[in-house]
Amino acid sequence: MRYFKLFLGLSLLSATATLQQLAVASVPSGAGQPSPVFAADRQARLGPYQIHWQAAGRQLTVRHLRAGRPARVLWQSLPGQPLFSASAGEIQHHENRGSLQLHFAARQHCEHVQLQAFQATSQAVTLSGQLSGPPGSACNGRFSWRFSLPPDADASASSELPLQVNLVLQPSEPVAIDQIWLELLQARDQQVAWRGLGVQPSVLDLRGGRFPLWVQEGGIGRGAQPLTGLINLFSPGSGGETGSSYFPLPFFWSDQLQAQMIQGYQPLLIDFSTAGLTRIQHPGLQAQFELFTAESPLELLTAYSARHGRQPRLPDWLHRGAIVGMQGGTQRVQQVAETLLQRQTPISAFWLQDWVGRRRTAIGSQLWWNWERDTAHYPDWSGLRERLQSGGIRLLGYVNPFLVDVSPRQPRRNLYAEAAAKDLLVRDAQGGIYPVQNTDFSAGLLDLSQPEARDWFREVLRDALRQANGFSGWMADYAEALPLDARLADADAWTFHNRYPVLWSQLQAEALADSDGIFFARAGYSGSTALTPLFWLGDQMVSWDAHDGLHSALTGLLSGGLSGIAVSHSDAGGYTSVAAMGLTRSRELLFRWLELNTFSAVLRTHEGNEPAANAQIYDDAETLAFFDRCARIYAALFSERQRLLDQASHRGWPLVRHPLLHYGTDPVVRQLSDQFMLGDQLMLAPVLQPGQRVRRLYLPAGQWVHLWSQRVYGHPARGSWVQVIAPLGFPPLFYPLGSASGQALYAQLAAEGLLQLDEMP
Secondary structure, three states, X not given: OOHHHHHHHHHOOOOOOOHHHHOOOOOOOOOOOOOOOOOOOEEEEEOOEEEEEEOOOOEEEEEEXXXXXXXXXXXXXXXXXXXXXXXXXXXXXXXEOOEEEEEEEEEEEEOEEEEEEEEEOOOEEEEEEEEEOOOOOXXXXXXXXXXXXXXXXXXXXXXXOOEEEEEEEEEOXXXXXXXXXXXXXXXXXXXXXXXXXXXXXOOOOOOOOEEEEOEOOOOOOOOOOOHHHHHHHHOOOOOOOOOOEOOEEEEEEEOOOOEEEEOOOOOEEEEOOOOOEEEEEEEOOEEEEEEEOOOOHHHHHHHHHHHHOXXXXXXXXXXXXEEEEEOOOHHHHHXXXXXXXXXXXXEEEEEEOOOOOEEEEOOEEEEOOOOOOOOOOOOXXXXXXXXXXXXXXXXXXXXXXXXXXXXXXXXOOOHHHHHHHOOOEOEOOOOOEOOEEEOOEEEEEEOXXXXXXXXXXXXXXXXXXXXXXXXXXXXXXXXXXXOOOOEOOOOEHXXXXXXXXHXXXXXXXXXXXXXXXXXXXXXXXXXXXXXXXXXXXXXXXXXXXXXXXXHHHHHHHHHHHOOOOOOXXXXXXXXXXXXXXXXXXXXXHHHHHHHHHHOOOOOEEOOOOOHHHOOOOOOOHHHHHHHHHHHXXXXXXXXXXXXXXXXXXXXXXXXXXXXXXXXXXXXXHHHOOOOEEEOOOEEEOOOOOOOOOEEEEEEOOXXXXXXXXXXXXXXXXXXXXXXXXXXXXXXXXXXXXXXXXXXXXXXXXXXXXXXXXXXXX
């Protein structure tokens, strides 16, 4: 699976200048001389919002009015500066197997904005005027900036409604202006952090960074040296950067509860590199976004997810036990399954990514992307299924949107040939099938802009994965690799690229619509959460680091949760190893990663891209015992997860939560980056360093019970730092004194004999 990443990792992949470093052409601040506008203030109210033009300072401000409390500033232009600017230019790009670097090149910047009208009705406030430049420039045109409430909203309501904003440019000359730039003074207090933008594995506080909202490979190393540099030497652009993300989202908010959501699928750049400012770079002639707020971070996530989608609820069978990732064929799977069944380890499913068989390639072996079971690799399929089902274990498979020509194998169906004959594959500039290169073979990519392609592949999924093989779900991989120079039947690749993973998830959901099956995906964008019951974080290195290892998995879970991605998880133990460089998974790393994932939505193992070089759960009696313990603790949390999954599907609240969602008024809590809460009752400080057996963590005000020792820590009136032992199998885990959830977990673990330290290695 994930062989773009596998090839890049094993052949040693730099990001030539990434979007984060190159995409922001310098936005002149005050370089132009803004034209005078009204001589008097203008203001109007829409529901709970006030739109205010201050003539003296030439500044536009949007406030949220709150009864009995000070108004909250949600949006504010820079005083004395243009309301926005525009430019004529182009987006240059470099692409390498799913890794993308974009450069927004502006040929001419247009900053002369004259506000000529301020019109207010009960439904909308519209600002309009003239955009102009020097004689002969491409800057001349009109603009209209409209603020309105949702069409179905009650304008007299005092609740937190989103304020819709629509900025439209109408240049005097065709295709003269093609980019919009917004520069906003959104937080006078420079200590206010910004959150969100989807799954960001490198940062929780967005200040100081530039983030490309462009679905792409996460990269190998993501800045960890010397690995990233070596990868980039061999494959420029593939090492990844701070903002590289499989699942970015144009949704972000501050500790002062100012929130914005940008509509559409166009590539964006959100720039927080200048203290106190937010810069938004937006291609095209129209920008649409929403402003909103709430009285707490959880209420903010509720408001956002109500409009932009909440994940479907996980079926109970999926999280009654762990998911075991296996490869190797029927006999090997049966051997491990028998061992776990004899131990009565709680297992919900075996996930078999190599069900389609393996092919020899330049890097060893890869999967055959034809989505037909390899009967030689997996003989006696019905016998394997029946044995697993007798133990309450289901089967999960693997699929991606690529197809390869398998005519030499004489398959039952050659899906590549069928799709080519029906013209359902992405085309290149010359009109031929786009040969997406992957190591020493190429593959065709489904053209999801075509309804016919979606209809055809939906039936393929139902036939091959559900009916013929009885899978209860699958990993729906990739969806971030649509080439930007591709030709689609019914879309432009630039505007379709971020939409591709949304339609990919829609396709999976439709294929499983009449079942209790499940799929999980890594790539996503706006709209994905409403379709996808489970996400995973993509490919982390088998390392401890915060760039692309265990710590980055925690950061990805937390940042996703702060962005409305409520149900997610990571590969236990990581995925990407480079054995030739000595980068392999140790047993200790596997154990600590299992501890982390035990307290997430799903506990799923992965053998990684080089199974023989990495520690596995079935290696010996000690690793089997450790995995069994984690699976039992995970199963003991079933009722608690049910409660939290209800909150996720009804309110958009994440299972894995940054503590600020409950203790956000504590300034220390807002700075935390290495601990989390499962829901609102359990505080966990995972061990993120090799050899560490003592862990320091922060407990907010109140008294907290250390689950393993039952000792009470903390101060009733203030937060406190504490230090506890953390042997393998016993990560620091606390619950508030008197918590019913914490007491129930302790009682169940005690009844099952899972509290004894001397049983662990």
